[in-house]
Amino acid sequence: MDPRGVQHETSAAKMVRAAQYVRMSTEHQKYSTENQAEAIAAYAARRGFEIVRTYEDAGKSGLRMDGRAGLQKLIADVRSGSTDFNAILVYDVSRWGRFQDSDESAYYEFICREAGLAVHYCAEQFENDGSLSATVIKSMKRAMAGEYSRELSAKVFAGQCRLITLGYRQGGPAGYGLRRQLIDEHGAPKGLLERGEQKSLQTDRVVLTPGPPEEVEVVRRLYRLFVLQQRSEAEIAAQLNADGLRTDLGHPWTRATVHQVLTNEKYIGNNIYNRRSFKLKAKRVTNTPDMWVRKDGAFEGIVDADFFDAAQRIIQARSARFSDEELLARLSQLLESKGFLSGLIIDEGDEMPSTSVYRKRFGSLLRAYQLVGYSPSRDFRYIETNRALRAMHPDVVASVVEGLHAAGGHADVDENGLLKINAEFSASIIIARCLETPAGGLRWKLRLDQGLRPNLTIAVRMEPGNTEIRDYYLLPWIEYGADPSLRLAPDNGLLLDTFRFDNLEAFYDLARRTELAAA
The missing domain is CATH 3.40.50.1390 (Resolvase, N-terminal catalytic domain)
Known part of the structure; x- marks a missing residue:
């Protein structure tokens, strides 16, 4: 040897x-x-x-x-x-x-x-x-x-506050009736950013600008209905839906979405930041107005300031006229009629003060629940979670489209959220909520869209708590289309977990264009 x-x-x-x-x-x-x-x-x-x-x-x-x-x-x-x-x-x-x-x-x-x-x-x-x-x-x-x-968090926060006081927008969608305008370092307009698009140069900035005239008119009409005709948010939402109008996310108007338009100062051109904090991944908190960072008159408003002030007086007077006992009585009545409580149920309830009123008066919604003898059951948390995941879905779609473009591919998104990639194949994106079993196990239920029948379904699995993405499943229709519902565990065997990925790089590779030498 x-x-x-x-x-x-x-x-x-x-x-x-x-x-x-x-x-x-x-x-x-x-x-x-x-x-x-x-x-x-x-x-x-x-x-x-x-x-x-x-x-x-x-x-x-x-x-x-x-x-x-x-x-x-x-x-x-x-x-x-x-x-x-x-x-x-x-x-x-x-x-x-x-x-x-x-x-x-x-x-x-x-x-x-x-x-x-x-x-x-x-x-x-x-x-x-x-x-x-x-x-x-x-x-x-x-x-x-x-x-x-x-230190990094403090420096980033200070930088963001400075940009806010200079009149620049820091993240978040523009909202109905507004658009995000990209400007260069000298303030010259460079174009409008679509939903999900981000600036590519560090020196560029984003400001808000009035959207299409028809959307601007809807916002002004909404204020007239509320201030001049004394219509409630629920009545205004019903009227807008009857007229065939949808929100900027393509959803029907609700009492809560109308209330949001009525109370957001961006519609009069004010730039406000730090209303909520989530620093260093700690608990998310709602800050008092004295902690807000603001720049009045930063943008061109689309609502007259007098109309906005009148709307705030109406909303404040509506909540101020209720004593603590009356607020709790209304909450008890709502609990009796619905059987459970949530922020969504309160905001959509007719003649109910908004959740912000309860938070301000009692410190938190949970404290208000305790005062009416209600302990939120985990069985009903899905209502709030599903609402958050529905709001998250457009951002996930936009992120995927951005990743496809970065890989050299192209994607068109139709009104149903179906992606047509390179005019070659279709993909649908679903977000799977994480459920915890009584024994402490984790489960995810996937519902494949039988109407869209995409060639590929991107299933986004959430972590426990449903605030962060865990992983992705790329499920081909030819394999799983016949089964509209799949239940997943943390580990699902080789046949199914073959389609599991920690990120979407494999998906982007499918759309990546490769130059071929001429024969």
């Missing part, structure tokens, strides 16, 4: 099986997962590790565990004892996470170490060997990783 062969076999036998974890956050593009994997591979070659498993979170923030399916799967595998490796390789401390509580980062590493799996930070200048110096440096690095996110 060749002695060199014996030496090679001996060397291979000493290789330690390892898993690598890589993460790329949206604000840290230079830390691509490929660059991390390359550095980890070099570290593994030097130290005698064989990488047998990869856990990846691409485009995921490190602030929280939520939404990081890769790290969640790694920790779950470690806890279950089903790992086939003896070490975990990570690029650096910040890739493990930028947790605001450094103890959380240490907790997940402790779980791995308790299972006999050492975590190696391949790009750090210290050995993660449990020594005093390594422990001190690692703790400092964890604190610095969290502090970086806090």
Whole structure:
């Protein structure tokens, strides 16, 4: 036998099986997962590790565990004892996470170490060997990783506030009767942005501008009906629907959508920001008016200021005339007639004050529910969740169209939301709500559209809580079209999970155009 062969076999036998974890956050593009994997591979070659498993979170923030399916799967595998490796390789401390509580980062590493799996930070200048110096440096690095996110959040917020006071729009759809106007750094118009489109140059800015004249007239008519004719929001919604009009999302008008138009200052040209906060992935909060950042007269208004002020006086007087006892009595009556309560039920109830009134008067809707003896059942949470997912659907469609264009493809979207891609095949997008079973399991129910019959259905599975996307299923009609309803678990076997993807790159590859050399 060749002695060199014996030496090679001996060397291979000493290789330690390892898993690598890589993460790329949206604000840290230079830390691509490929660059991390390359550095980890070099570290593994030097130290005698064989990488047998990869856990990846691409485009995921490190602030929280939520939404990081890769790290969640790694920790779950470690806890279950089903790992086939003896070490975990990570690029650096910040890739493990930028947790605001450094103890959380240490907790997940402790779980791995308790299972006999050492975590190696391949790009750090210290050995993660449990020594005093390594422990001190690692703790400092964890604190610095969290502090970086806090500082970045503060800087971004300050920059956004400055742009607001200069009159520029910061995110969100324009709304009915308005459009987003793209302007260059000198303020010269460059064109209108369609829904889902984003500016391509960092120096460009977005302002609001009046939309089509017919939409502007509908908004003004809505104010006249409310102020001059004293029509309620529900009556106005019924009139608009009877006239065949739809909202900017193509949906029928409701009491809530009419109320939103009546109370939003953008219709008189004011730019307002920070009404709600969701900083550092913490709990979403509604801020008091003294915390709002505003620029009055930032845009060309489409409603006369006097009309807007009159509408606010009517709305305030309508809610002010109710005492706390009367507000709770109306809420009790609504509970008795409907059997349950939700924000949607309240906002759509005839002669009911809006949810904002209850939040302002009692601090939160939950507190108001408690005062009338109602404990929200998880069985009814789907109403609010479905409302949020319906609002999310157009943004998902727009994001997919944008991704197709970036890949060199083309997509047209019809009035039903069906995508016609490169004039070659069709795709439909559905969003699957995550359900938790009484036993703590997760389930998703997919309803394939039998009317549209798309060639491909993109099923977007949501994470628990239904605020973040978990993964995607690309389901061909020829395979699953005959079954209009599918129930999915976290793992569904090879036949179905063959169509599961962490992102839509595989779908974009289907639409990517490739130049062929002439024969």
